[in-house]
Amino acid sequence: MLPLLAPATVRPRADRDHADRIARSAATTDGVHMRTEDVRAWIAERREANVFHVERISFADLDQWWFEDVTGNLVHSSGRFFAIEGLHVVEADGPHGDGPYREWRQPVIKQPEVGILGILAKEFDGVLHFLMQAKMEPGNPNLVQLSPTVQATRSNYTKAHGGTNVKLIEYFAPPDPEGIIVDVLQAEQGSWFFRKSNRNMIVETVDDVPMWDDFCWLTLGQIAELMHEDETINMNARSVLSCLPYHDRASGALLSDIQLLSWFTNERSRHDVRARRIPLTDVDGWKQGVEAIEHEDGRYFKVLAVAVKGSNREKISWTQPLLESVGTGVVAFLVREIDGVPHVLVHARADGGFLDTVELAPTVQCTPHNYAHLPPESRPPFLDLVLDAPRSRIRYEAVHSEEGGRFLNVRARYLAIDADDTTVVPPGYAWVTPAQLTALTRHGHYVNVEARTLLACINAATAQPQGKA
């Protein structure tokens, strides 16, 4: 209910003030709460303060998860959380996705619920700080990373799994309309999720926020430095931070905004991807064992099960399925300056799990292992250029891991690589500015989750003169 109280008044449509204060926070590398160099120790301390144990188990040892009759789908007894089902993808004009094929079947995560990924913001000494949580997730290689203030599926925060309340959820469901900086549904991995999206939110408050040992207020400048560390800022935090509205201080772009949208519209129109959910039992080319469902040639990923025991999570112990990648990914933007303005080379990528055909992806996004058996011409464009890039061309590099609530040890090297001025742009690729991508993150289904990670890193690197890059 939004009652309209008289006398109603209008306000400016744009909030320019947000971008100013975000820039100030990005330029501030001394937080009031913790020094950046102490964050790593604090995360390590949080890791030790709570005894976590993640153990691979057989599917038969899963509690309340089972393989459904007939379909063979791996589901939770409540019908909630998520399920592992099958997906049949036909790309009439392919190949796209992370493989050289035009048609395939694969397991996929079906999670229709929209969760909340929310970061609380507050000014201290006139500078915006963001409340990060040192959060354990069973699939993180190092267990604890910095997450948004809140990350909760609807099942979490409506207590479907019988756990405790989600701390600080009251700032996001619903948010104070006066404090909203970011609020957008963004999709996650289109190769592993079927049309999953989460609500990415940043909400500012003036309240005295209660604090716990797992939480810490950091400036954007501090977070930018931490974005250069391996496996420190988790995927959800990277995704939310990529949506922050920054000022565009450049003089323009190679393509005007309407030209970029037109190019994107054409890419979305010209692809014909038909993705259809099928029973997990109908997924040819994959074999189901006692402890894993895996591709018969050992490519792509495995579905497996873990038992988790923790103490500071919403529930003390549980079992769940996870997806494990079979190799480290490579995710890279080629970068070049045009007329003095930095541009990145985006790829209009079609994935079977996307809601609407294509999203803008990094120049390279793949797991090289999946192509190892193939001739060179079947390798993704620019992969070798990225793998062979000399150190002098690497503008940004860090290893990040993907969502630790669904993925086990899924890591990728994220890179920004200086391109040659003579780079030939193939169909489906375009040079755009980070500011243009940032503007598109205000809306869903434009910038994919891997590109959002790189965007957050590039924006951080740009806004942060003391960064390592």
Next chain:
Amino acid sequence: MLPLLAPATVRPRADRDHADRIARSAATTDGVHMRTEDVRAWIAERREANVFHVERISFADLDQWWFEDVTGNLVHSSGRFFAIEGLHVVEADGPHGDGPYREWRQPVIKQPEVGILGILAKEFDGVLHFLMQAKMEPGNPNLVQLSPTVQATRSNYTKAHGGTNVKLIEYFAPPDPEGIIVDVLQAEQGSWFFRKSNRNMIVETVDDVPMWDDFCWLTLGQIAELMHEDETINMNARSVLSCLPYHDRASGALLSDIQLLSWFTNERSRHDVRARRIPLTDVDGWKQGVEAIEHEDGRYFKVLAVAVKGSNREKISWTQPLLESVGTGVVAFLVREIDGVPHVLVHARADGGFLDTVELAPTVQCTPHNYAHLPPESRPPFLDLVLDAPRSRIRYEAVHSEEGGRFLNVRARYLAIDADDTTVVPPGYAWVTPAQLTALTRHGHYVNVEARTLLACINAATAQPQGKA
């Protein structure tokens, strides 16, 4: 292929010039090509110059269309164009859609191809004119209405049906990047189509464009006047015109843009609509006859078949299925000024055929006949207020018909009604400015096709002091 030719240069991201020239065209009510008062006679003349005949036939007399074995879906032998299938909709938190039910089955049009709806623009005497076509479509009550320059399914313009070339398609596939004013995928009726969208385009040229008797250059001021005539500007033209970028000359809005987006994100998150395609034979509650598939209580719509004979269409004669509504629709925005700025009351509407849960719809959008058997409390909010509005409160009124290539005699009264200052805003509704809606039409899946029609009409009425409203 977008080869990057050295030396590459950047350009401004926004093209402010477009909005200026659009405003000038909207203020110009004398076109260089035809006087507005002569357009009606010209359309009538085009109607008579080409002998069209549309006749209802039995399904058995359809040529190359048949009911598929097993599914009973009504399909074309080529596998292209469109198909009539079944849809099963469950709205966990419903009811939504054009009826008071939380779960139902219905026939639906499945048309996976993305077509092009393109209007060519050109300056004459320094004023933008738009090339409109007097086009026959079998479902139009008056057969010929003004359509975009080009409206073509992919099957049309790739000649899947063996017809002639689509005139002027070369201006849109692909468009000249320097001439793009609008290029966006917009969805169509979510109650009758399953996730259909078309590419809405406006492209400017400086060429000497070849002319035919069915085409006419008109200014926006002229089109605005014609938008006040019943059944003159077709749905596709209204949709494309709604996406024109206008300047926002207002001082703001009740909600800032980010507040509006946040409200919309919440609406999209809180709805849980599961829509699943099913075989047409599984659609309970509908009966299939020799000449029609209809609801057993005579509500909603009918599927039927027609034979068309024409002479200026891409093909001389053909047969096809059409959907016929069982009553005239009512589509209305409540309008009020807040702080002197006009606002419309939008409804975040969930339809089974939407790609992503909800789109912004008019305050009222329904076929009253579908509610005639129900108690008053089951009628849609604001319907009676709209139906009972005194003439003095009607700011805009015209009868428009929906897409004549798929719908037979589907008409609605489109209205803008002055609201009372005391109007209570129920959950799922919000006051927004036409300028905010116009900004959202730059992206797909925000503003539904009925709201786009009203937006085009309101923008036209506002920009057009000589209008009848």
